[in-house]
Amino acid sequence: MSLQTRQSIRRLFSTASHQLQSSCKEGTPINLNIFKAGKPTVALKDEEYPEWLWTLLDKEALLNKLKEEDYFKYKRKMLKKDNVAFCKHNNFMEKMKK
Template sequence: MFRQVLRKFSTSRSSLESSCKEGTKMNLNIYKNGKPIIALKDEEYPDWLWGLLDKDLQMEELKKEDWFKYNRKIIKKQNIERIKMNNFMQNMKK
Protein backbone atom coordinates (compact mmCIF):
# COMPACT_ATOMS: atom_id res chain seq x y z
CA MET A 1 0.00 0.00 0.00
CA PHE A 2 2.83 2.40 0.83
CA ARG A 3 4.30 1.78 -2.61
CA GLN A 4 1.04 2.76 -4.32
CA VAL A 5 0.84 5.96 -2.29
CA LEU A 6 4.39 6.84 -3.34
CA ARG A 7 3.58 6.20 -7.00
CA LYS A 8 0.79 8.78 -6.93
CA PHE A 9 3.21 11.46 -5.77
CA SER A 10 6.23 10.21 -7.67
CA THR A 11 7.88 12.63 -10.09
CA SER A 12 9.39 9.83 -12.16
CA ARG A 13 6.04 9.02 -13.70
CA SER A 14 4.67 11.73 -15.92
CA SER A 15 1.00 12.58 -16.24
CA LEU A 16 0.39 9.89 -18.85
CA GLU A 17 -2.85 8.03 -18.59
CA SER A 18 -3.78 4.76 -20.19
CA SER A 19 -6.16 4.79 -23.12
CA CYS A 20 -8.35 2.11 -21.53
CA LYS A 21 -10.51 2.57 -18.49
CA GLU A 22 -10.16 0.17 -15.59
CA GLY A 23 -12.07 -3.05 -16.21
CA THR A 24 -12.00 -2.87 -20.02
CA LYS A 25 -11.49 -6.20 -21.79
CA MET A 26 -8.28 -5.97 -23.82
CA ASN A 27 -8.87 -8.85 -26.32
CA LEU A 28 -5.23 -9.90 -26.13
CA ASN A 29 -5.82 -13.62 -25.58
CA ILE A 30 -3.50 -15.98 -27.40
CA TYR A 31 -5.20 -19.12 -26.09
CA LYS A 32 -8.64 -20.38 -27.06
CA ASN A 33 -9.73 -21.11 -23.52
CA GLY A 34 -7.79 -18.35 -21.80
CA LYS A 35 -9.30 -15.84 -19.41
CA PRO A 36 -9.94 -12.40 -20.90
CA ILE A 37 -7.29 -9.84 -20.02
CA ILE A 38 -8.77 -6.88 -18.19
CA ALA A 39 -7.17 -3.44 -17.89
CA LEU A 40 -6.01 -2.39 -14.43
CA LYS A 41 -5.83 0.99 -12.74
CA ASP A 42 -2.93 3.15 -13.91
CA GLU A 43 -1.40 3.01 -10.43
CA GLU A 44 -1.23 -0.80 -10.54
CA TYR A 45 1.13 -0.85 -13.52
CA PRO A 46 4.91 -0.55 -12.89
CA ASP A 47 6.57 2.84 -13.41
CA TRP A 48 8.89 1.61 -16.17
CA LEU A 49 5.88 0.84 -18.37
CA TRP A 50 5.06 4.53 -18.81
CA GLY A 51 8.54 5.28 -20.15
CA LEU A 52 8.68 2.65 -22.89
CA LEU A 53 7.54 5.01 -25.66
CA ASP A 54 9.69 7.94 -24.50
CA LYS A 55 12.73 7.74 -26.80
CA ASP A 56 14.73 10.33 -24.87
CA LEU A 57 14.28 8.41 -21.63
CA GLN A 58 15.21 5.13 -23.34
CA MET A 59 18.37 6.67 -24.79
CA GLU A 60 19.37 8.07 -21.37
CA GLU A 61 18.92 4.65 -19.78
CA LEU A 62 20.90 3.02 -22.58
CA LYS A 63 23.67 5.59 -22.08
CA LYS A 64 23.90 4.63 -18.40
CA GLU A 65 23.71 0.87 -18.97
CA ASP A 66 25.71 0.27 -22.15
CA TRP A 67 27.71 3.25 -23.40
CA PHE A 68 29.10 1.43 -26.46
CA LYS A 69 25.65 0.43 -27.70
CA TYR A 70 24.45 4.01 -27.10
CA ASN A 71 27.42 5.38 -29.02
CA ARG A 72 26.76 3.03 -31.96
CA LYS A 73 23.14 4.24 -32.12
CA ILE A 74 24.24 7.87 -32.12
CA ILE A 75 26.81 7.25 -34.86
CA LYS A 76 24.25 5.35 -36.92
CA LYS A 77 21.76 8.25 -36.62
CA GLN A 78 24.45 10.73 -37.63
CA ASN A 79 25.41 8.61 -40.65
CA ILE A 80 21.79 8.37 -41.77
CA GLU A 81 21.40 12.15 -41.51
CA ARG A 82 24.66 12.68 -43.42
CA ILE A 83 23.54 10.32 -46.20
CA LYS A 84 20.16 12.05 -46.44
CA MET A 85 21.85 15.44 -46.67
CA ASN A 86 24.27 14.21 -49.34
CA ASN A 87 21.39 12.77 -51.36
CA PHE A 88 19.49 16.02 -51.04
CA MET A 89 22.48 18.05 -52.18
CA GLN A 90 23.04 15.71 -55.15
CA ASN A 91 19.43 16.26 -56.22
CA MET A 92 19.86 20.03 -55.94
CA LYS A 93 22.80 19.99 -58.38
CA LYS A 94 20.71 18.41 -61.14
Protein backbone atom coordinates in the same frame (compact mmCIF):
# COMPACT_ATOMS: atom_id res chain seq x y z
CA MET B 1 2.25 -0.73 3.44
CA SER B 2 2.10 -2.89 0.33
CA LEU B 3 4.33 -2.44 -2.68
CA GLN B 4 1.44 -1.34 -4.90
CA THR B 5 0.37 1.29 -2.38
CA ARG B 6 3.91 2.67 -2.17
CA GLN B 7 4.20 2.75 -5.96
CA SER B 8 0.89 4.54 -6.36
CA ILE B 9 1.84 7.11 -3.72
CA ARG B 10 5.23 7.63 -5.34
CA ARG B 11 3.54 8.07 -8.71
CA LEU B 12 1.06 10.61 -7.34
CA PHE B 13 3.83 12.76 -5.90
CA SER B 14 6.45 12.28 -8.57
CA THR B 15 8.36 15.28 -9.83
CA ALA B 16 7.83 14.38 -13.48
CA SER B 17 6.57 17.22 -15.63
CA HIS B 18 3.62 15.13 -16.73
CA GLN B 19 2.22 11.80 -15.67
CA LEU B 20 1.23 9.32 -18.31
CA GLN B 21 -2.15 7.69 -18.10
CA SER B 22 -3.41 4.64 -19.89
CA SER B 23 -5.56 5.24 -22.93
CA CYS B 24 -8.37 2.90 -21.87
CA LYS B 25 -10.42 2.69 -18.71
CA GLU B 26 -10.22 -0.08 -16.16
CA GLY B 27 -12.06 -3.22 -17.24
CA THR B 28 -11.93 -2.46 -20.98
CA PRO B 29 -11.31 -5.70 -22.90
CA ILE B 30 -8.05 -5.66 -24.82
CA ASN B 31 -7.81 -8.08 -27.74
CA LEU B 32 -4.44 -9.59 -26.88
CA ASN B 33 -5.50 -13.21 -26.59
CA ILE B 34 -2.70 -15.65 -27.28
CA PHE B 35 -4.64 -18.87 -26.76
CA LYS B 36 -8.01 -19.62 -28.35
CA ALA B 37 -9.52 -20.82 -25.09
CA GLY B 38 -7.85 -18.14 -22.95
CA LYS B 39 -9.64 -15.56 -20.86
CA PRO B 40 -9.93 -12.13 -22.49
CA THR B 41 -7.36 -9.63 -21.28
CA VAL B 42 -8.82 -6.56 -19.59
CA ALA B 43 -7.19 -3.25 -18.75
CA LEU B 44 -6.15 -2.66 -15.15
CA LYS B 45 -5.98 0.48 -13.03
CA ASP B 46 -2.94 2.62 -13.75
CA GLU B 47 -1.63 1.91 -10.23
CA GLU B 48 -1.65 -1.86 -10.85
CA TYR B 49 0.84 -1.69 -13.73
CA PRO B 50 4.58 -1.83 -12.92
CA GLU B 51 6.35 1.49 -12.51
CA TRP B 52 8.84 0.83 -15.36
CA LEU B 53 5.99 0.62 -17.88
CA TRP B 54 5.42 4.38 -17.70
CA THR B 55 9.05 5.15 -18.53
CA LEU B 56 9.16 3.22 -21.83
CA LEU B 57 7.95 6.15 -23.91
CA ASP B 58 10.56 8.58 -22.54
CA LYS B 59 13.29 8.19 -25.17
CA GLU B 60 15.65 10.66 -23.52
CA ALA B 61 15.57 8.79 -20.22
CA LEU B 62 16.13 5.47 -22.01
CA LEU B 63 19.14 6.89 -23.85
CA ASN B 64 20.58 8.29 -20.61
CA LYS B 65 20.13 4.92 -18.93
CA LEU B 66 21.81 3.16 -21.87
CA LYS B 67 24.66 5.67 -21.75
CA GLU B 68 25.26 4.88 -18.07
CA GLU B 69 24.94 1.10 -18.41
CA ASP B 70 26.66 0.36 -21.74
CA TYR B 71 28.50 3.33 -23.20
CA PHE B 72 29.71 1.52 -26.33
CA LYS B 73 26.21 0.36 -27.24
CA TYR B 74 25.04 3.96 -26.75
CA LYS B 75 27.78 5.27 -29.05
CA ARG B 76 26.90 2.68 -31.73
CA LYS B 77 23.28 3.74 -31.53
CA MET B 78 24.18 7.43 -31.87
CA LEU B 79 26.55 6.71 -34.76
CA LYS B 80 23.82 4.78 -36.58
CA LYS B 81 21.36 7.61 -35.95
CA ASP B 82 23.84 10.16 -37.34
CA ASN B 83 24.53 7.99 -40.41
CA VAL B 84 20.82 7.64 -41.17
CA ALA B 85 20.38 11.41 -40.89
CA PHE B 86 23.41 11.95 -43.16
CA CYS B 87 22.02 9.55 -45.80
CA LYS B 88 18.60 11.20 -45.70
CA HIS B 89 20.21 14.61 -46.13
CA ASN B 90 22.29 13.40 -49.08
CA ASN B 91 19.24 11.82 -50.73
CA PHE B 92 17.31 15.04 -50.28
CA MET B 93 20.11 17.08 -51.83
CA GLU B 94 20.32 14.69 -54.81
CA LYS B 95 16.60 15.13 -55.46
CA MET B 96 17.00 18.90 -55.34
CA LYS B 97 19.63 18.79 -58.11
CA LYS B 98 17.25 17.14 -60.57
